Amino acid sequence: MSMTQKAEPAVTTPPASGPKETDGRTAQRPLAIRLLARPEVGVFLGAVAVYVFFLITAPPVREAGSMANILYQSSTIGIMALPVALLMIGGEFDLSAGVAVITSALTASMLAYQLSMNVWVGVVVALAVSLAIGFFNGWMVMKTGLPSFLITLGTFLILQGVNLAVTKLVTTNVATDDISDMDGFDQAKKIFASSFDIGGVEVKITIFYWLAFAALATWVLLRTRYGNWIFAVGGNKESARAVGVPVNFTKISLFMLVGFGAWFIGMHQLFTFNTVQSGEGVGQELIYISAAVIGGCLLTGGAGSAIGPVFGAFMFGMVQQGIVYAGWNPDWFKAFLGVMLLGAVLINLWVSRTATRR
């Protein structure tokens, strides 16, 4: 990393003026086709299609309040889908992301309640626990060289069991006690689970966090060295290491970022519902991963964006609420998800084959 440039001979700069010579082998494709070749555009069109579909079939969707609800639903998926997407671009999976949310919420809730402390103590300890889980996942993956699928499947099962067993042990119940009358609760609720009134419509704060995190993630991915490293460690780990990219740091920190996301959503759930059901969260990790994949993140790493998963999460939130507004059985949600996932993957495949054909 300490290789800096030493000399600047005047002779190396070619004449700046004159038309740039080209090698004449790359013909510029039409703009529309180049745009379509981008996975983010594909998922954007998909999200619009799903929106229009429910706009027609479920009249209540047309109201502003419904939109706020749909966006809220999307944001709770989307905030976790972002770090999961970054991790996927970095070439790894985290199957423990769903139950880690509950672990974080349980930690904060039980610690504060059982020791009768300010809820902020629980919040801070939960953050430490979540980051530690992320670090453990990343460290194990890097240390053993095993696929992250296996390592995090292990963590997933461990956390699932620990969530239930420890909760029963501590509270003799499957849910934690209500913490809404404890010190610091109102303050924490303002930060993690408040809502605003915008033009007579109640808008949840998570929507703003979601969009802010997405903007931040986009900036980091495209404009910082760390973002460069994420693409590199996902694209070709060995090449990245050979040119001096800190591969272990990058991957472990990505796992910890997922831990941070789990903590954030965990706190949101805790301060929205006041109690935590210890058996929840199972299956959520696949929803996050699906949102990232529909958003155009490459399952094998090395390619993707932060904006794609935003639309991916919106599609999911739209379908989840849309089914309710349309008055259908909510059990259809998962079936819808599967169809959307397959559809998105097939369309992406078809588009990228057509558009990149040479």
Next chain:
Amino acid sequence: MTSTNGTGTHGAVIADTAADQADGAIVELRNAGKSYGNIRALHGVDLAVYPGKVTCVLGDNGAGKSTLIKIVSGLHQHTEGEFLVDGQPVRFSTPREALDKGIATVYQDLATVPLMPVWRNFFLGSEMTRGSGPLRRLDIEKMKKTADEELRNMGIVLDDLEQPIGTLSGGQRQCVAIARAVYFGARVLILDEPTAALGVKQSGVVLKYIAAARDRGLGVIFITHNPHHAYMVGDHFSVLRLGTLELSADRSEVSLEELTNHMAGGAELAALKHELSQVRGVDVEELPEEADLTAPVAGGGEGKS
């Protein structure tokens, strides 16, 4: 890493160091060897790399080429003999130390991240940044401009630096990796079989840039098992065989035919003779027989080192 400034051409630096030395070798191995436990992978090897010269290391699979470059690039340490950089004995424990001395290795398959744009690959691991603290960000304009300039200096013209490097041909990818090593301060460039996986035309492209790097004053170690490629750009040839130096000769002291014979050596010669007679129309009758090849061992090199 702090932000990198200026363009990285090192002609001036090389001229200085070359003048300081009596014989001018940047990297030199004297009677060097390496044992893995009780296996002697390499012994008694002399090798010198001069600025502006291409030193070719040839040898069949298992001849010790990889061990040799691993010593020079800092992945392994030698167990006998001497390893000198700028006349000073050294012992690298990591590739980073070798890099800091200006010894860069371009591996056949470890060069690039296929899905990333050319310019991001060029600066990967040593990105230019501006701003500070949390606002520290990539200086994209400057990196693109510098990458374009550096590639053009090496004679590589690309329409679009945003295209993923995986869309380039194998030869072009090697060339970008070479240009990158040159830019980031390499004085000695080790190329590990850069033409092994390439077709005829692409190999030609890579050979052209090896010559370009040489003309910019770098010392090049070109590892190959193709004597034809070696003879096109080489100034000095070292042939390894079973861990020892079979031949070390300057270009003036050896012909392509002799080089090929040494390279093939012993029992493989008969088969090669047969191939050559078909492929290249070489007069097979004039090639030496198997028995003749055992005599001239490491003759040419001893005068030099």
